[in-house]
Amino acid sequence: MVELVVKRLLWGIPVLWLILTLTFFLLRLAPGGPFDQDRELSPAVEQLIAEKYQLDQSLPVQYAQYLKRVVSGDLGPSFQYADLTVNQLIGLGLPVSLQIGFWALLLALLLGVALGAVAALYANRWPDTVAMLTAVIGISTPNFVIAPLLILWLAVHWQWLPVGGWSGGEWRHLVLPVVTLSLPYIAAIARLVRGSLLEILSQPFIRTAQAKGVAPSRVLLYHALRPALLPVISYLGPAAVGLMTGSVVIEQIFGIPGMGRFFVQGALNRDYTLVLGVVLVVGVMMLLFNLLVDVLYRWVDPRTVPTDAAGARG
């Protein structure tokens, strides 16, 4: 187990380096710079700014300096938010995104497993059809369609919940974003659970349990569900990353100060360091969550033979 963890973490370093390098040069290829304005600055001022942010040096030098700084844990100053460093900005946005993502993940797991189990138990009867049709609709409907509709009905029309805003994470402000964010994941998990549960339920050991006279609910909960959840566990890695790194759409629609918006804003403003910082944080989270999932997987299913480093996919 320790070997797996160490191997994976080491494999993560070149992946992160590749991500950073690609993003760094892609950012610099782009036309325009962070300090371009409508009004032209005097050459002296431009020179000063360039010096302050080390933009006057050659690209390879800047790249080397950036990498050196990142290794020491400093993501550099933001180019747009004059008084803030990227570390501070991410420190502000990440907790918000993590909080929303955590609740959404929990909701998706609970509802998804329940829905999938119901569908599998009533396979090919009407509860199954209803559940799976709902799931397809859930997967197919983009969150920027669902979010406005939910706001329109629950917040504007009936005024049960606030339209948006954060208020330091008060629960009423959490409900709509969390629900919107988790819907496609609920659907995906339900489909996974249904498929794998059906397969498990047809296995001999389940028939044995049934023949022994174990109550159907006990067969489901104690015998079938645990092995059926294996595919869900491997789905949790990518799902957790998708949920917790902040969704631009959700943040924009509900007016939430999370991390997702930094990326698009940063890219539009050519805020090089901010974009790189967000990309790095997402990359690290991706590696960590996938590692966590693999460890969890081996714990739940000891039969799993660890593959080599190839598991580093997202």
Next chain:
Amino acid sequence: MKLKLGLALLVLVLLMIGVGPWFGTQDPETIHWDHMAAAPDATFWLGTDVMGRDVYMRTLLGGQVSLLVGLLASLVSVAIGVCYGMVAGFIGGKTDALMMRLVDVLYALPFLFLVILLMVFFGQHLWLLFIAIGCYLWLDMARIVRGQTLALKAQPFVEAAGAMGQSPMTILRRQILPNLKGVVVVYATLTIPQVIMIESFLSFLGLGLQDPMTSWGALVNEGASHMELAPWSLWFPALFLSMTLVGFNLLGDGLRDRWDPTSQQRASDS
């Protein structure tokens, strides 16, 4: 059942998009100053948006763009994925391991980020949109095709073709490719809704198409920002977009249940 429902939805949407504009009486770009955010009536069948433009025509024409992007980008991703996967699976050995490791690494990249960066930096050209999305989505296809090719390669008829002196290129083209058809069609069908979704997402962020060209994503974005004034300018594009995505997903699922031998759900699904 899935198949039929999916097909029915898609035929309906296609009919609306293909034939609907012929019946439209309004120009999609004309601004009607006296009919801003007007509710649906006899002249403006689905109402007008806050700028006084006909929602009916804009939804249908936006749909043409969304579908076009969906089909073309899927084509790009299918082309890349099939070639890559087939070559990796057919050559096998070290080359295969290396090529698949590259796919693993690419999976680890925050690709949607890169697509967003591309769109921000190099302008919102339609062709760039196809390529960016296509390049993002080929990985799954490559994996699936590689797996199938590996299995096919071990079959006697491929061996026979080799023994008859067919060159590797010919074997790939004449023996392997035709047998991949089912899987490729299934996963291409499932790629199209993904593309449409990504394009809508980019348009929603304002990174997709530029006015006056429009797509469902852009329309939903406009509608969402004025939903208190003109809710119908949100409802109808949203409805069409969802119907199309549901249709493609149902169709793809149905086809997979029927054709894909590796699908586990096959035996259990109706």
